[in-house]
Amino acid sequence: MTDPKSLLALETSPPCFSAEAAAAFARDIFGIDGPAKPLYGERDQNFRITPAQGPGIILKILSPTELESAVDFQTIVLDHIQAMDPSLPVPRVRRTLAGDAYAFVKDAADTPHMVRALDFQPGRVMDDVEPPPALLRDVGAQLARLDRALANVFHPGMGQKIVWDLRAIEILRPSAALIEPAQDRALVEAVLERFLAFRPHLDRLRHQPVHNDLHPGNMLVDADATRLTGMLDFGDMIHAPLIFDIAVTAAETVGTSLDPIAYATEIVAGYDAVNPLQPEEFGALFEAIIARHALAATIMAWRKQNDPEGAEKLAALAGIGIAAIQAFLAAGKERVVARFRAACASRPSAGLTARRFAVLGKGLELSYEEPVHLVYGQGAHLFAPDGTDYLDAYNNVPSVGHGNVRVADAISRQMHWMCTNTRYLHETVVAYAERLTATLPDGLSQVLFVNSGSEANDTAYRIAKAVTGKSGAIVISGAYHGITEISAALSPYHGPQAQPLEPYIEVLEVPDPFRGRFTEAAPYAADADRAIAALQAKGLGVAMLLVDSAFTAHGITAAPAGYFAAIAAKVREAGGLVVGDEVQSGFGRMGEAFWGFARHGVVPDMVTLGKPMANGHPTGAVVTRPEILEIFQRKIEFFSTFGGNPVSAAAALATLNVLQEEDLQGNAQRTGTALRAGIASLQGRFPLLADVRGAGLMTGVEIFEAGQPSRALAKRIANAMRRAQVLIGTEGPQGNVLKIRPPLPFNGADATRFLETLERVLAGL
Numbered sequence: 095m096t097d098p099k100s101l102l103a104l105e106t107s108p109p110c111f112s113a114e115a116a117a118a119f120a121r122d123i124f125g126i127d128g129p130a131k132p133l134y135g136e137r138d139q140n141f142r143i144t145p146a147q148g149p150g151i152i153l154k155i156l157s158p159t160e161l162e163s164a165v166d167f168q169t170i171v172l173d174h175i176q177a178m179d180p181s182l183p184v185p186r187v188r189r190t191l192a193g194d195a196y197a198f199v200k201d202a203a204d205t206p207h208m209v210r211a212l213d214f215q216p217g218r219v220m221d222d223v224e225p226p227p228a229l230l231r232d233v234g235a236q237l238a239r240l241d242r243a244l245a246n247v248f249h250p251g252m253g254q255k256i257v258w259d260l261r262a263i264e265i266l267r268p269s270a271a272l273i274e275p276a277q278d279r280a281l282v283e284a285v286l287e288r289f290l291a292f293r294p295h296l297d298r299l300r301h302q303p304v305h306n307d308l309h310p311g312n313m314l315v316d317a318d319a320t321r322l323t324g325m326l327d328f329g330d331m332i333h334a335p336l337i338f339d340i341a342v343t344a345a346e347t348v349g350t351s352l353d354p355i356a357y358a359t360e361i362v363a364g365y366d367a368v369n370p371l372q373p374e375e376f377g378a379l380f381e382a383i384i385a386r387h388a389l390a391a392t393i394m395a396w397r398k399q400n401d402p403e404g405a406e407k408l409a410a411l412a413g414i415g416i417a418a419i420q421a422f423l424a425a426g427k428e429r430v431v432a433r434f435r436a437a438c439a440s441r442p443s444a445g446l447t448a449r450r451f452a453v454l455g456k457g458l459e460l461s462y463e464e465p466v467h468l469v470y471g472q473g474a475h476l477f478a479p480d481g482t483d484y485l486d487a488y489n490n491v492p493s494v495g496h497g498n499v500r501v502a503d504a505i506s507r508q509m510h511w512m513c514t515n516t517r518y519l520h521e522t523v524v525a526y527a528e529r530l531t532a533t534l535p536d537g538l539s540q541v542l543f544v545n546s547g548s549e550a551n552d553t554a555y556r557i558a559k560a561v562t563g564k565s566g567a568i569v570i571s572g573a574y575h576g577i578t579e580i581s582a583a584l585s586p587y588h589g590p591q592a593q594p595l596e597p598y599i600e601v602l603e604v605p606d607p608f609r610g611r612f613t614e615a616a617p618y619a620a621d622a623d624r625a626i627a628a629l630q631a632k633g634l635g636v637a638m639l640l641v642d643s644a645f646t647a648h649g650i651t652a653a654p655a656g657y658f659a660a661i662a663a664k665v666r667e668a669g670g671l672v673v674g675d676e677v678q679s680g681f682g683r684m685g686e687a688f689w690g691f692a693r694h695g696v697v698p699d700m701v702t703l704g705k706p707m708a709n710g711h712p713t714g715a716v717v718t719r720p721e722i723l724e725i726f727q728r729k730i731e732f733f734s735t736f737g738g739n740p741v742s743a744a745a746a747l748a749t750l751n752v753l754q755e756e757d758l759q760g761n762a763q764r765t766g767t768a769l770r771a772g773i774a775s776l777q778g779r780f781p782l783l784a785d786v787r788g789a790g791l792m793t794g795v796e797i798f799e800a801g802q803p804s805r806a807l808a809k810r811i812a813n814a815m816r817r818a819q820v821l822i823g824t825e826g827p828q829g830n831v832l833k834i835r836p837p838l839p840f841n842g843a844d845a846t847r848f849l850e851t852l853e854r855v856l857a858g859l
């Protein structure tokens with residue numbers, strides 16, 4: 095194993111030429127004539143040469159131990175940056191009068207030293223500046239430009255072994271034993287261990303040449319400290335994970351007016367705007383930032399013991415590291431990553447509510463009394479621009495979780511290739527249709543792709559009409575099935591006053607054992623006889639029955655066992671087709687079964703799909719039997735421009751893969767059952783929770799006040815939950831049912847947070 099000494103020893107004695115000698119070198123070798131002013135240098139002896147005109151140069155006389163290859167390395171890198179991004183504030187390498195990057199001079203003992211020159215860069219060192227947010231953003235942005243410029247340069251010197259490479263932690267770890275006091279030592283050792291455990295993940299991240307030392311001592315800023323004017327010292331460059339560069343700057347660029355995470359957040363956001371980070375890099379950045387602090391503390395401790403003079407030079411670093419590690423760990427990785435990502439995603443959006451109403455219309459209601467502005471999501475969590483974290487217990491569309499990387503990658507990748515329509519051969523749409531139909535009962539084997547649940551229901555009705563030759567349709571009272579002319583007609587959701595029923599539609603009494611007239615299936619099912627007779631009496635006959643088997647719009651009512659099967663049998667007997675609207679209940683949400691209809695012992699003739707199908711990418715479908723589709727396609731030339739396009743198919747396939755591989759149906763079953771048990775356990779203390787029901791991660795909670803359903807109280811609870819950072823909705827014909835329907839990765843910890851928040855909110859009413 096490498097001896098830490100070989101990495102840690104500081105070269106502390108730069109050469110000692112006189113200022114007169116330096117001025118003579120500048121004049122004779124570089125053709126710059128002016129006085130020489132000595133500057134500090136750790137290894138090189140540095141002079142600023144100021145000629146009568148122009149900004150002048152920094153003349154560097156190198157220690158005799160310095161290798162020519164190291165100077166070549168820096169020259170190649172700086173020339174490359176100059177070529178890639180000429181306005182980046184990095185030093186340019188001045189050539190000698192002979193056109194070389196360096197020359198040799200001799201000291202009194204006849205020892206040769208390399209001498210080289212860089213253009214002088216104006217500005218003051220950032221070290222003694224309290225960096226305002228605008229400067230931090232600029233630092234991030236300029237570092238991002240630097241990394242973009244560095245991406246494709248190569249020199250064997252980038253393989254150098256240096257102590258400030260986070261991957262050297264393994265070698266330095268024993269030196270952490272020297273850290274005092276003991277609690278700091280324990281903290282640093284824990285972070286080092288944590289980074290070593292994380293180490294294998296680094297190998298999967300983007301690698302490239304990185305500066306690796308852009309701390310405030312190596313940055314210059316303008317007079318009012320709003321812009322970076324110089325980036326110095328390319329001596330620690332290595333080939334490493336890209337995030338190392340951000341970690342160094344984000345860890346060390348701190349002041350006293352903000353919390354340490356805020357400084358890092360501004361830098362990361364500035365960086366990402368220029369050189370976008372990849373999703374997995376955010377978490378790695380958290381690890382690298384705390385590891386950088388732990389590494390610095392370890393190096394400090396080693397120097398104190400072995401190299402007191404070197405330690406003094408690093409003394410400024412001491413202290414900030416421990417406090418920063420504590421701040422990052424106290425906030426936790428998830429929250430810090432969320433703050434980073436939210437800051438990267440957010441754009442200034444002053445007056446957004448008013449602007450939105452102005453261009454989208456007043457009628458498009460916003461959820462909650464205090465609207466929620468969201469910029470980033472992960473799993474069942476959503477985040478505001480300032481990083482405020484909401485638990486999402488409402489959204490069913492991102493069924494495999496917000497910001498799902500596999501779905502996002504599938505969409506992006508396919509969009510980069512091409513996106514066209516289903517009239518050309520394409521593997522993905524066929525593969526997806528095969529995979530989808532494999533999850534459905536035998537017979538439901540052909541797929542017609544559309545773009546939404548509304549289109550799917552609209553199309554299902556057209557198919558039913560074409561196949562049966564009838565035109566009557568039966569739906570449940572208060573159901574919601576969509577926004578097109580037909581699917582809206584099939585949606586008596588807004589009530590007969592707002593929307594009179596079309597003559598071809600009959601509605602059935604809601605099978606609701608909690609508030610309805612009966613608790614058994616048979617008397618509810620008998621209503622289908624009446625509806626069928628009515629349609630027949632009008633001479634329309636029955637084309638189809640359409641049922642959302644989660645009974646979502648009705649308040650997630652618990653239809654009595656056998657109800658759906660009974661009405662399906664009656665409709666079939668009358669010659670109609672049975673359509674399962676799986677927009678809400680499909681794709682594993684109900685826990686007990688992958689498809690909602692399966693919980694009711696029914697195999698529909700058609701199913702309609704939408705919302706969760708592609709995790710938010712607009713995709714819908716009708717799945718049916720070949721003999722049904724055959725009749726429809728013979729009669730009607732049906733083609734959807736976007737339906738089943740390769741991007742939608744890729745999104746849907748990725749979604750199905752995640753659903754199955756992560757067993758999200760199983761999670762829905764387990765977590766949903768525990769969640770309802772938890773809510774039910776609050777009923778004793780809070781009798782306003784009149785009924786708790788549902789399946790999987792689809793839950794309805796009936797809210798009563800003074801023995802009556804209360805829309806106002808349900809709204810108050812939803813708004814109070816929102817203020818407590820948990821998102822739910824209200825539903826049902828009287829608007830008094832809490833709708834709790836989270837993304838399927840909603841886990842045990844999320845359920846606990848939900849229950850604790852609900853209890854607090856109810857206690858505070």
Ligand code: PMP
Pocket residue numbers: 546547548549551574575576577642646675677678704705
């Ligand atoms: N069917 C059901 C059961 C629904 O809940 C919805 C949407 N809420 C739709 C159909 C319509 O889907 P979309 O909004 O995608 O058109």
